Amino acid sequence: xxxxxxxxxxxxxxxxxxxxxxxxxxxxxxxxxxxxxxxxxxxxxxxxxxxxxxxxxxxxxxxxxxxxxxxxxxxxxxxxxxxxxxxxxxxxxxxxxxxxxxxxxxxxxxxxxxxxxxxxxxxxxxxxxxxxxxxxxxxxxxxxxxxxxxxxxxxxxxxxxxxxxxxxxxxxxxxxxxxxxxxxxxxxxxxxxxxxxxxxxxxxxxxxxxxxxxxxxxxxxxxxxxxxxxxxxxxxxxxxxxxxxxxxxxxxxxxxxxxxxxxxxxxxxxxxxxxxx
Amino acid sequence: xxxxxxxxxxxxxxxxxxxxxxxxxxxxxxxxxxxxxxxxxxxxxxxxxxxxxxxxxxxxxxxxxxxxxxxxxxxxxxxxxxxxxxxxxxxxxxxxxxxxxxxxxxxxxxxxxxxxxxxxxxxxxxxxxxxxxxxxxxxxxxxxxxxxxxxxxxxxxxxxxxxxxxxxxxxxxxxxxxxxxxxxxxxxxxxxxxxxxxxxxxxxxxxxxxxxxxxxxxxxxxxxxxxxxxxxxxxxxxxxxxxxxxxxxxxxxxxxxxxxxxxxxxxxxxxxxxxxxxx
Ligand SMILES: Nc1ncnc2c1ncn2[C@@H]1O[C@H](COP(=O)(O)OP(=O)(O)OP(=O)(O)O)[C@@H](O)[C@H]1O
Ligand SMILES: [Mg+2]
Numbered sequence: 001x002x003x004x005x006x007x008x009x010x011x012x013x014x015x016x017x018x019x020x021x022x023x024x025x026x027x028x029x030x031x032x033x034x035x036x037x038x039x040x041x042x043x044x045x046x047x048x049x050x051x052x053x054x055x056x057x058x059x060x061x062x063x064x065x066x067x068x069x070x071x072x073x074x075x076x077x078x079x080x081x082x083x084x085x086x087x088x089x090x091x092x093x094x095x096x097x098x099x100x101x102x103x104x105x106x107x108x109x110x111x112x113x114x115x116x117x118x119x120x121x122x123x124x125x126x127x128x129x130x131x132x133x134x135x136x137x138x139x140x141x142x143x144x145x146x147x148x149x150x151x152x153x154x155x156x157x158x159x160x161x162x163x164x165x166x167x168x169x170x171x172x173x174x175x176x177x178x179x180x181x182x183x184x185x186x187x188x189x190x191x192x193x194x195x196x197x198x199x200x201x202x203x204x205x206x207x208x209x210x211x212x213x214x215x216x217x218x219x220x221x222x223x224x225x226x227x228x229x230x231x232x233x234x235x236x237x238x239x240x241x242x243x244x245x246x247x248x249x250x251x252x253x254x255x256x257x258x259x260x261x262x263x264x265x266x267x268x269x270x271x272x273x274x275x276x277x
Numbered sequence: 278x279x280x281x282x283x284x285x286x287x288x289x290x291x292x293x294x295x296x297x298x299x300x301x302x303x304x305x306x307x308x309x310x311x312x313x314x315x316x317x318x319x320x321x322x323x324x325x326x327x328x329x330x331x332x333x334x335x336x337x338x339x340x341x342x343x344x345x346x347x348x349x350x351x352x353x354x355x356x357x358x359x360x361x362x363x364x365x366x367x368x369x370x371x372x373x374x375x376x377x378x379x380x381x382x383x384x385x386x387x388x389x390x391x392x393x394x395x396x397x398x399x400x401x402x403x404x405x406x407x408x409x410x411x412x413x414x415x416x417x418x419x420x421x422x423x424x425x426x427x428x429x430x431x432x433x434x435x436x437x438x439x440x441x442x443x444x445x446x447x448x449x450x451x452x453x454x455x456x457x458x459x460x461x462x463x464x465x466x467x468x469x470x471x472x473x474x475x476x477x478x479x480x481x482x483x484x485x486x487x488x489x490x491x492x493x494x495x496x497x498x499x500x501x502x503x504x505x506x507x508x509x510x511x512x513x514x515x516x517x518x519x520x521x522x523x524x525x526x527x528x529x530x531x532x533x534x535x536x537x538x539x540x541x542x543x544x545x546x547x548x549x550x551x552x553x554x555x556x
Contacts, residue, residue: 010385012356021382025371032370032406099367101332102422106383107356 015109022116027123030086039183040086041124044078045131051200052140059203062235066202069236071136072227073199076161078132080194080220082125083162084169085186087117091173092182095273104271118166125162142231150230153247157226160254164219167261174268197221203239212241219257222250281344283308283430283462284329289338291324291486298324300486302338306464311456313477314466317552321486322466323363326434329464330360343430356384359428361419363435368418369408373399376407377421384426397421398447412439420448424455431455433465437472449475470544480544484552498547506542510535 030036051074052067059069094100103113136142145151169186176182196215198204204212204221215221228236229245237243284306291299299321306312314322327333328340331347340347345354368376377394381387394403397417402410407418416439423431437445453476455461467473473480474494482490482497490498504515507522516522519539526534542550 012352012385013382018382021379025375025379028375029370094367097367097369098362098365101362102360102365102367105330105332105355105358105360105362106380106426107352108383109352 012107015111015115018108018112019115019119022112023119023123026090026116026120030090030120030124036086036090039187040081040089041128041131044074044081044128045135047077047200048074048132048135049139052136055202059236059239061238062233064232064236065140067140068136068142069202069228069232069239070199071132071140071142072231073197073202073204073224074136075129075132075227076197076220076224077194077199078128079125079158079162079223080165080190082128083121083165084172085190086124087121087166087169088172088176088186089179089182090117091170092176092185093179095173095271096179096182098273100271101273114170117170121166122162129158136231145230153226154230157223157230157250157254160251160258161219161223161226164254164257164261165223167258167265168219171261171264171268174270193218193220197224198241199224203236205239205241207241216241216253219254222253226250226254281308282306282341283310283343284464285339285341286325286329287339289325289328289340290336291321291328291333292336297486299328299335302483302486302488304481304488304491306462308462309456309460310478311452311463311465311476312479312481313473314464314481314483315468315470315473315548316466316483320483322483323434324486325483326432326464326466330358330432331355332360356426357429359423359426359431361423361431361433361436363438365415365419369406371407372404373407373410373418373421374403376418377425380422381425387426388424390425393421393425396424396451398444413441413444416440417444417448420451424451427459428461430462430464433463435466435468437467437469445469445472452476470548474544482548482551489554490547490551494544497544498551500542500544500547503542503547506540508536508538508540 048071052070055066055070058065133142133144137144172186173182176185193215194200196207196211197218197220198207198212198215199220201207204225207215225240225245226247228240229247237245282305284304286302286304289299289302290297302321302325304325314325316322324333328335329342329347331350334348342350343354343357371379373394374390378390381390391403394400397420399414399417399421402414407415410418416436420433420436423433437448440448449472452463452465456463465476477494480490480492480494480497481488492498504517505519507514507516507519507526509526514522523534523537523539526537
């Protein structure tokens, strides 16, 4: 204590500190909520295990199995699930059950809520990715790259892809009219996108052209392609839509979705639920 | 009171589409006062309170709460008010202690969460998931979160709905403690007249979005000056001089009067008259 110490009434805690408290509460809530853990967290791993076991064979001209081809794409789908679906349904539920109203009634800076959500989504996404990598390595002999430039690629694809999906999820939460409809509202576009992005349907080069074109408008296709470039050898390139990993284009599309997603969030986010203003 | 009022409302209006929920409410709550808002379902209690809390926009009228317009007030203002809403369904996966502890973090001068849990009588449920609480216990949790930040002004929307009689008494004691020792100003809505009578310095009756009566529980609707009703086995009479009437009756029966009661109208009689007359 110095002579100049502030002796007035204690101050409100900072947004950053409150954001950390929010993250703790969010994580506890997420992992205690069985629905969220099953549908958001376990589902991608189950799908990878099932689809990976059903398909077999090796792509001509390479030693990549169908399951190994599927794995990086499923990681992209897992990232989308842990961000887009997790945040979209989570925020719609918060809006419906009175969480947002209660928080707005407390002296909480709005940014603390988003810091909490984003930290929670980050932890869930990293956990999801590790889980899927584990399944792929143990179950389907996917080998992890040793070249650091590949991990660098993984890093930026992960960051851009997760950020884009998180922002779009936050914006999409406003589309759901209630907590109960949120699951459907979020999962339908997710499943359609996973299909037309060549996640469930492999290899992506075999998809009908109109579907590829539609899928190419959204971030999931590019994130999946980016992860394939990290974990698969270049000998698999003939199975892609174009025989190149197109890193520049991946970065461009994902960054564009980050900016667009942020703009959508800022213009559409509402704190009010069904009872309205 | 020399203080500026904690709440000052003039000509407040709120409509939802064609429904006029609040139709010109005037209301003052002095600092340190406990005011109960009484009124039938759909009278506009929640709408009024939510506007004062800053949770709802108004269509017209002047509103000042702790000297600020709630529609534009900031976080320092929020730190000085406490809110207990009518229908919270959140926080289900946390325990009681976690939830109260979490909300304590938001306030600069919060109470000890353990004390607050004790204060609302939930110590036995402190480590239970909120999802597993009974309806009345859930409401007590809402009250705990509402008071954890040491509010100067507390809004309670039907706080004791679903409480058992003992819990209600316990809650009344808590409110008296907040109002008495700590000088907290309280605006609560309720459907229980005994609650209004037990707690409130003043009662405002709202019907159809308008205040139809405003006074102390003892004088509301002319209750203090209303004529006394004397009932006995085969008669009933209103009078200004009950003693004289009872004396006359005693003489007539030559002793004890069978079935004799002497009563002023109860708060409930007055209230039912008021809402009957207004609708
Ligand atoms: N979001 C809304 N949209 C449309 N109408 C509404 C909305 N909220 C309230 N109302 C209507 O406004 C009127 C007043 O409602 P309010 O909730 O304020 O009543 P209340 O006095 O709190 O009733 P209760 O005792 O049942 O809680 C009612 O007719 C109600 O139907
Ligand atoms: Mg109400």
